[in-house]
Amino acid sequence: MTSSVIDSALFKDQYGTEAMRTVFSDETQIQKWLDAWAALAQAEATQGIVPQDAADEIKAKAVYENINMDDVREGFKKTAHPLMPQIKSFTQSLSKEAGGYVHWGATTQDITDTGLVLQLKDAQALIVSQVEDLLRDCLKQADKYKNLVMAGRTHAQHAVPITLGYKIAIWANEFGRHLERLEQAKHRYLVGELAGAAGTLASLGDKGLAVQAKYCDLLGLETPTITWHVSRDGFAEFSDILSMIAGTVAKIANEIINLQRTEIEEVEEGFTMGKIGSSTMPQKRNPMICENIVATTRLVQASAPLGTTAMVQEHERDMTFWQTDWAYLPQICINLSGAMAMLHTVLNQMIVHEDNIKRNLAMTKGMIVSERVMLDLGRYLGRQVAHEVIYENCMKAFEEDKPLLELLLQDKRVTDDVDEATLRELLDPENYTGSSAKMVDRVLAQYSDHLK
Template identity: 55%
Template structure:
């Protein structure tokens, strides 16, 4: 029986990608525990600590299907220990002499921590694949809408004209940096853990570092410099990156929500017949997917903060916050992956209403480019004098609901310095998009190669 949206059969299609669900499934978790024991046995056999045939037997039997999930579940409850029942059951499966060498020299946290890292490694591969596809889609849309002029807004008000491609290029730049962060973070948090009871490798001190190195290598992980049983900064860093990724995805979703408002109507997240916006208002075409994404972003960011709490550790082992990682890391990964998947779909079918952008550009009757007029006038009378003069006609135009052009042409002080044609030219919104197109090309040049693995 499901107890949350993450594992709900009803909600799972909205909140979680199926690929990421598999990464954090019980089957995957159990197999990763077994993989750790195999890697450890093979490392110990290589340095001569245990016989090679023992390591081979352990590897041959390391399949999660040979372990009874229900026995594990009940055993964890009965023993209150997160791993001892798995050790016992795997020992039975392997049997004989080989079974006695399972978990040799390790402590529970070594296996539990390494398993979480293996989950993160796999989850990161899923996220990177999703982000690269998302980046590619955004880059193509930014180029497609390089010259699609729309109102730029600051403080919720019209500011200056921008292009839709420019707005998207800003999103691209964030996504690109997140990919970069994930790639760079690997060397800090994709580290194996094999240090023994108090982290000193006392159990196999003669071969300890050699075994640790091989153990990590066998799992495709880095070797730590020192024990990280009480160093949780790696997980905190990973959680921070995930929270930032989710934040960017949520920001994009929120922007689409705002631009889809009836009064603005410049973008829609996409629509197909059968989609329902309201149970009582048949006309509604709500940005439901984007709203789901903004909601899950908030959950991700709150849960990710547990990574910082877990950095406060006591002595050489502290389970009080360590256990939160088994919960919050799967949650933030699954929800973020689900958010990317939803927004990928939105970007692939969203609707751009250029005619509404055109309408909104002229909504303030020229006021959106008052800066352009001011700076041109400033060449003749100085910047501050020009500001005061254009402020005066702008406020008059606003209060009287007239065009800035009309009011400006009536102002003798301004017109003593500028021609009518000059005023008209500088009050055309599409003539004042600055370096939008050049900036889009700069972003494209920097991040295009990141679309590929």
């Protein structure tokens, strides 16, 4: 029986992915702790602190199968300690000599912090892969629709024409920047921890820093400059990056929701027979996947700030906040992975209704390119006077529901300097998309390696 949507047989694939759930499973968490103990023993063996035979035995037997989970659970209830039951269970699989060297010179938080970082390293690899998929999805769609003219909207109103590819290329560029953030920041949070009771490595004498460096190297983690038991800014930064990725994912899903409105109906998240939008209204084609995405990303963005609040620590170690790491970090990784998986499906199944895009582009009967007419007329009347002239005609066109061209041809202030043929050309939305296509090409060029 489960009590969370993350693990629910019914909901789990909406709120996460199997791959990310595996990264944060009990089995993986304990295995990462075992990996840390094995690396610690090996590192200490290089400095003559632990016999090599004992270190080799610890490494060979540091597998989850050697942990008795029933004993661990009962031990945790009795001791209220997060690690001692695992140490006791693990040492029972070892010889007396090797068992005596498990956890030598370390403190609990060294192992739990390092284990969590090893999980985040695996999570980061999955997140990077998913962001790359979404970048690739957006690049392909941006290229496909870079010349498809549509209504640009500001303040929920028609503004000036853009292209659909331009809109999607903006999404792609955000994903590209998220990849840069993940790459640039990882050396600040994929860092091993070995520092001892109060962080001074006193338990390892003058060999502490050498052991620490080897320990981190064996685990493929950065070596800390100084102990980070009470410095949780690395996790806060990781959380913030994931929250930003969630923001991009949610923005795209929300945009598709809006573009799928009955009154707009330009883009649809995808539809196949059998997909049901409502239990009572058979006609509904609701953007339910996109709605799921937005809901799931809200969970990420609601939990991510715990990374910042957990930075408030007391003295040299404090358990009140670092235990929250075990809760919120898995949750935001799993939820974000689920949202990205759903968006990947949406972007690959997205339906573009080109006829509706064309229909909506003509909805304001020429007013969507009033800026272009104003700027052309401004060459003769001055920009501000031209704005007043076109404004008056646009407001009249709006109130009387008439084509802007009809009113402009009746205004001597316009026709004294601009003839009908020129006005018709100026009022064609296809001729006023600026550098939309060229900017799409720049995004495609910047991330061309991701299309291969």
